[in-house]
Amino acid sequence: MEIRVLRYFLAVARxxxxxxxxxxxxxxxxxxSRQLKDLEQTLGKKLFVRSSxxxxxxxxxxLLRKRAEEIVEMVDKLEADFKSIEETVSGDIYIGGGETNAMKHIARIVKDLQSIYPNIKYHLYSGNEDDVTERLEKGLxxxxxxxxxxxxxxxxxLNIPDKDVWGVVxxxxxxxxxxxxxxxxxxxHVPLICSRQAIKQTFSKNEFADWFGDDFDKLNVVATYNLxxxxxxxxxxxxxxxxxLDKIVNTSSDSRLCFRALEPKLESGLSVVWKKHPVFSAAAALFLKEIQDRFGVLS
Structure with missing residues (x-):
């Protein structure tokens, strides 16, 4: 039985x-007339007494009129609720992170939400772990x-289902x-330019030191960078x-630069984080639900 046919029935009754x-x-x-006849056959009951x-x-x-009015009213309310959500959910979502190709996963979520909730605005902040976590703690x-x-x-x-590959530009x-x-x-002894985040996170936790081996102290870091x-x-x-990391610097055919991965391969995972007891706006709550649907179980 279709809602459309119930609407036809109610129009005739009215x-x-x-x-x-x-x-x-x-x-x-x-x-x-054919729609009404099909409805009577579906229910196995005569619904009308016809005269000239x-x-x-x-x-x-x-009985059907009473039930049909309830059903149609419920459907109309449900449609109105979703339309209201579409039209009224707005606000700002603030996302911070280091430079990473994994941002494409976030961009896809933004694109999908944008088609349903066009009034939500997104603000991206680039920074290292200290910058991002400080702003998280402050509620920024x-x-x-x-x-x-x-x-x-x-x-x-939640862990993003992707890894960044380290290498040399x-x-x-x-x-x-x-x-x-x-x-x-x-x-x-090659002059190296390293990210401050890499120096803090990777070097201090010995991943890069382990990769480099006994000659780690011979690194000649001549400059550090944030972007x-x-x-x-x-x-x-x-x-x-x-x-x-790979894919964050232009190394296309028209660039003067190229990227070469480290061997053996050195990779870093990525995580989306948020405070344990957040006070989220409706927009941020929608974004959270979407990343949970995309990235799986809460860690």
Missing amino acids: EGSITAAADYLHLTQPTL HSILLTDEGM LDFGILIQPAALSKYNY MRKDSPLAAKATIQAADLI AYNAAVMVEEGTGYAIT
Whole structure:
């Protein structure tokens, strides 16, 4: 039984005439009569007593009218509720994180929500772990995207199903550009440009030190950076080689730069984090539900 047919039935019951109901519904009389006949056959009951000038409801028709009005009213309310949500949910969502290709996952969620809730605005903040977590604690951010390893114990978080690959960005005319991958021995005494986040997170937690081996102390870090764009400018000008993540610096065919992954491969996972007892706006709550649906069980 379709809602549409119940609406047809109610129109006939209200108008007391097939002709008047057909005009109201913008249907032909034969079409409406056929729909009513099919409804009676579906229910196995006679719903109308027809005469040459009017149409009256049977006892079964009166019962159906009452139930149909309740059903249609409920459907109308449900549609109105969803329309109201669409039209009224608005606000701002603040997301912070380091530079990472995993932002594409967040961008896809934003795009999907945008089609349903166009009045929500998104604000992105770029920074390292200290910057992001400080702003989370102050309530300036709703969500943070942290590159692992990170201090996650005091947050709720979900792991993004993706990993960032570490490597070296260099000029295409540099000697190391001829290599398919970069090994530890290749970086001894080479001028390196490292992210401050990498120095704090990776070096201090010994992931990079373990990767580099016994010659870790021979690293020649000549500069540090906060944004990979600035590091790329330094590399392009010949300052050194930037240790960075893949796909955040332009290394396309029209660029003077290229990326070579570390060998053996060094990867970092990523997590979306938020405070354990947040006071979320309706917009932020919708975003949270969406990332939970996308990324799985709360960690």
